[in-house]
Amino acid sequence: MSIKLRPYQQNLIxxxxEAFFYGHVSPCIVSPCGSGKSIVISEIIRTATSKKNHVLFLVHRKEILEQIRATLLLNKVDxxxxxxxxxxxVVRRMNNTRKPKLIVVDESHHALASSYKKIFTHFNDAKIISFTATPVRLNGGGLGDINDILIEEVSTKWLIENHFLSPYKYFAPEVMETFQLHVKRTGDYDLTELDNQFTERKIWGDVIAHYKKLADGEQAILYASSIYQSKxxxxxFQEANIPSEHIDGKTPKLVRDEIIQKFRDGEIKVLCNLDLIGEGFDVPDCSTVIMLRPTQSLSLYIQxxxxxxxxxxGKTSIIIDHVGNVTRFGLPDMERTWSLTPKKGSNATKAEAPVKICKECFMTVLQTDNKCPHCGAVFKVEAKAIEVDESAELKEIDEQTFKLDFRTPEDCKSMKELYDYAKTHNYKRGWAYHQGKARGFI
Known part of the structure; x- marks a missing residue:
């Protein structure tokens, strides 16, 4: 074998x-971002092919195909x-596809789509191994339709503590009124409305000012809510003399490769995009993420x-969240309990530690603190709720000072629950009514 596995990767295999030995046929390996998922995949495939078993590897993006091919060749897979x-x-050419002994599915939170199910049904004698960092559907459900056991070994927090991922600081607004956005049938926010909000300058905090304050000179990837916003x-950023470029799925490959190389060489400081730099997209190392795209997808948020x-x-990553995604999902390294069939309301908690931002150093502190423990600034008055405009300041979020309600509107099963949800989140009058009407409760 050319690639050496880390102990936790060996344990996953x-x-x-063991899962197959005890009768399971479709395990899902939970592999946090940065844990070396492609290494584990390559070793599983190498072991299977060494016994002359045919393997079918399924993905939904071509970038992942290119990366896994390189890893398989490096690991001397036949x-x-x-x-x-x-x-x-593959779903269009199943009859012309060799019958596999094993099907390996990457980013399997997408695997509940009908196309995947058709393939699994067609090759119903094959065992299935799925991989994902977030074994959950966009609507919050589990992956029990295709998997029969979850296999876990290490968490994101463990990877940080053991120096496989960098520590981070997270900055975000106190509130984000996403109730004004409609939800599409896919379960995520309507990007057209996000584009309109940007046009109307409804954004939390001055993006460039916060970049300068929190990550000046660092290389950053900016996630926008539309191509228009990204451009x-x-x-x-260019007008502010900060080298920046935009790329999207329609950017010609030669141009895109040239821009990414400039980013790799440090010529570009801020690389703006719309959902392009995500699952399976290889970009150079950077230290900063700027989020301008609110989402209801935990998978997208984590990625x-x-x-x-x-x-x-020596690196500390900076996450600048201008749209309050952290209020929906919590911090990236929060301990999460995964389940193939999540219990309703099992993630619901109440905020118990109100926080405020220190205007001197942007550190997040308890609302009851009279003095900033980081810079020593004295708080003469309590910080008030931040309004939605460009003057909004972002605060640092950490696990000691931040707890949240995990529930999403999709978890509400009645008008009463919608009204309770609206009250808990201080939503404007009428939000629950419109949500209920759209979902057929009224």
Whole structure:
């Protein structure tokens, strides 16, 4: 073997073999971002193909295919027994696809789509191994439709504490009124409305000012809510003499590669994009993430917020969340209890530690503190709730000073629950009514 496995990676493989031994046929390996998932995948495939078993590897993005192919070749996998396929292609050519002994699915939180199920049904004798950092659907449900056991070994917090990921500081507004946004059938926010909000300058905090205050000179990836917003932000950074460029899915490959190389060489400080730099997209190491795209997808949130946490000695990643995603999901390294069939309301908690931001150093402190423990600034009056405008300041969020209600509107099953949810989150009058009407409760 050319690639050396870390002990926790070896344990994942051992647990998977045990799962098959005890009769499971479709385990899901929970592999946090930055844990070396592709290494584990390559070793599982290498072991299977060494016994001349055919393996079908399924993904939903071509970037992941390119990366896994390189890892398989590095690990000296016999590619004669491997078929790497885009789900969109394989589902149309199942009759021309060699029957696999094993199906490996990457980013399996997407695997509940009908296309995946058609393939699993067609090759119903094959065992399935799924990989994901977040075994949960966009609507909050589990992956019990396709998996029969979850296999876990280490958490994001453990990876940070053991120097496999960098520590981080998280800055965010106190409130984000996403109740004004409608939810599409896919379960996430309507990007058109996000684009309109940006046009109307409804954004939390001055993006460039906060970059200068919190991560001046650091390389950052900015996640926008629209191509228009991404381009506008790149232009705004350029006007502030901060080298910046925009890329999206339609950017010609040669141009995109040239921009990414400039980012790699440090010529570009802020790389703006719309959901492009996410699952399977390889970009150079950076230390800072700027989030301008509110989402209801935990998977998307984890992928984007942790993009700057690749380990480097002495590095501290900075996450600048202008849209309050942390209020919906918590911090990236929060301990989460995964389940194939989550219990309703099992994640619901109440905020118990109100916080405020120190205007001198931006440190997050308890609302009851009279003095900043970081810089020593004295608080003469309590900080008031931040209004929605460009003057808003972002605060640092950490696990000691921040707790939240995990529930989303989709968890509400009645008008009463919607009204309770609205009251808990201080939503404006009428929000619950419109949500209930849209979901058929009224």
């Amino acid at each position: 051992i647990k998977t073999k 590619m004669n027994f491997v078929e790497l396929g885009m789900i969109q292609t 506008k932000m790149a232009a705004s 984007q917020s942790m993009r700057g946490m690749r380990y480097r000695p």
